[in-house]
Amino acid sequence: MNETKHVHIVTFIKDKIKKGEWTIGSRLPSQRQLALLFEVNRSTIVTALEELTAEGLIQGKTGVATVVINNTWTLLEGNVPSTWNKNIKLGGHQASSVLVQEINEAESDPRLIQLSKGELAPDLFPLQQMKEVLHRVSDQLTSFGYEEPKGNRQLREAVSVHLKKRGINASPSSILIVSGALQALHLISVGLLQQGSTVYVEKPSYVYSLAVFQSAGVQLKGLPIDREGLSLEALQKVPFRPGHSVLYTNPTYHNPTSSLMSLSRRKTLRAVCEEKQLPMIEDDVYRDLWLDEPPPPALKARDTTGSMLYLGSFSKSLSAGLRIGWVVGPDAVIDRLADLKMQSDYGSSSLSQYAATEWLTSGLYEEHLTTIREALIYRRTLFVQALETYLAPYATWTVPTGGFFIWIQLHQAIDARSLFSQAKEAGLLLNPGSIYAEPSGSYIRLSYAYASHSELQEGIRRLALIIKTAIEK
Incomplete structure (x- = not known):
């Protein structure tokens, strides 16, 4: 010693x-x-x-x-x-599960191969362009005080134009700038949902790894999904209570499964929700990360009743650290959420809002998306090749058409905690399906967006050895 x-x-x-x-x-x-x-x-x-x-x-x-x-x-x-x-x-806000806390902490460990992170790799961050953008916007700084309650006016106008290109007509007055989609969900849960009400959500879903709804006294009820998204048959059978029920859906490159809701199902889903008077939250943060072809129009694009709240963000497509996202909804609802946000943090960073405005209005953002798509397509190809080489005897998967994730289904269930711990011991970080309310031990969410090219392949090789050993015990 x-x-x-x-x-x-x-x-x-x-x-x-x-x-x-x-x-x-x-x-x-x-x-x-x-x-x-x-x-x-x-x-x-x-x-x-x-x-x-x-x-x-x-x-x-x-x-x-x-x-x-x-x-x-x-x-x-x-x-x-x-x-x-x-x-x-x-305190009233529930803690994350122990496993989620451990994952969050381990995501900052450089010694681990990061197959869990839902963000772009450091080499994909447009560092030089960001430096230039920040230099340009620094000349616009005046008093550098608080922004309007709904966010910087120029940014909301730029987001309005950005959304219109994607089929969503939203006036600046109906847009609230937030510090990412997670803050939007928090504001909605405490400001618009009654305690004891129910949020219906895809199962599995990313929101199960959070405590944002449950901490507001709202219960989650899961609905099954398939490759085209939320099961409408299951949705039809739910006995909704008007005024006490909300649907949360992530129809475009769903987290964690990467499923993409078809156009026909989107049309039917809108009709069902209108018939049942079921308000909807559409989480669309992965929309710009399509790889093969653009996805169907957002559900919000055909909203004529104001029954949908729409969430978008730069956290996935540009920079998680910029902390800029948006909520689109009826003016009165946005006014309510803006008031709550002012009580929470008095507005998102002015510098980040100036930078986001410049990215959108200069054309740099669309150029960046072209570069990112090419990089993600290559990464996806490498990753799928590694899966086919090492993991094919033990699992199946569907190749995603956008987003960051591949949802792995194991042929034989393995205890989620045990698999996570063994992978971490082997220098590999992954997300077991259990944190998304998939308790069978048969699913893993893997990301091809963050780790280096060589780490993507080495990570799958190590994972295959862990699974092989676990199965043969």
Whole structure:
């Protein structure tokens, strides 16, 4: 054991406790996480933890997390100080599942092959163009104060033109600029939905990996999907309660399955929702990422009753860090959501809104999309080749026509937590189907958008070995 490293670990943990960053009741990182953090073997970590346990600062049991039980002041005074720890579970907003939290944390680990990330690879980010755009918009800065409640006027006008090219007629007054589609869902859930109401959603669906609806006291009910999207037969059988039911759908390159709703089904879905007076949220953040041919028009493009809210974003197609998205809906609804947004953050970043306006009005965004499509088509080809080479004996899949993801169906179910852990041990990060409410253990969502070309192939090779070993046990 390296004595210097052992002392360093003890000092680090004591310092965290002393500063109040790890308060009484806080869970320490796992031994594996600490070993990775300090680049030592587990025996060094165990020795350090044993010393801290002997000093009465921490306590751990086999199979149970190690927690802080004292700090230096409580050891001296025998008093238990008041901390925020007891309030962690008292807030109204539910926490993400443990597995989702672990995935979110691991997505920043450069040592892992990232087959989970739903964003463009760093080499696909238009860095030089973004620098030029930011330089140009810096000349437009005046007082650099708060924007209008609905967002920068010029950006809303640019989004209006952008949407019109895609068949959606939306006046600037009916557009709210948000910090991505997730913020839009949060505003809708707390501002427009009654507690106890029901959101019907595709199952599986990305929203199951979030707690945004459930935290607002709204329940999710899943409806099955196929390669053309939401099952209309299942939708017809649902006993909707007018005023208490909403449909959330992601019809274009659905996350996680990448399914694309056909034109005929879109027409029928609109008719069913109008007949049942069922309001709809259309999440269309992947629309611009078509690869083979443009998708059918958005559901919102044929909305004549104002019953649909439409979500769009630059997070997938341009930059996740720009944090610019939009909601389209009736003016009165947008006014309500804008008021809530002002109460939340007083508006999205002005600089990001100026930059987004420049991307749209200069033509750079459409040029960028052409480049991105070519890159994603090549990546998809590499990825499918790797799947056919390594994974074909163990799984099936459908080649997506757009978006980032391939939905893998295993021939034999494997425990989701076990598969995730084994993959992570092998230096690979993936998303088990369980986080999208697919509990069978037979599905995995993989992304070909982020990892490097060589990592895409190596990642599938490693995954195939893990699955083969699990099946043969």
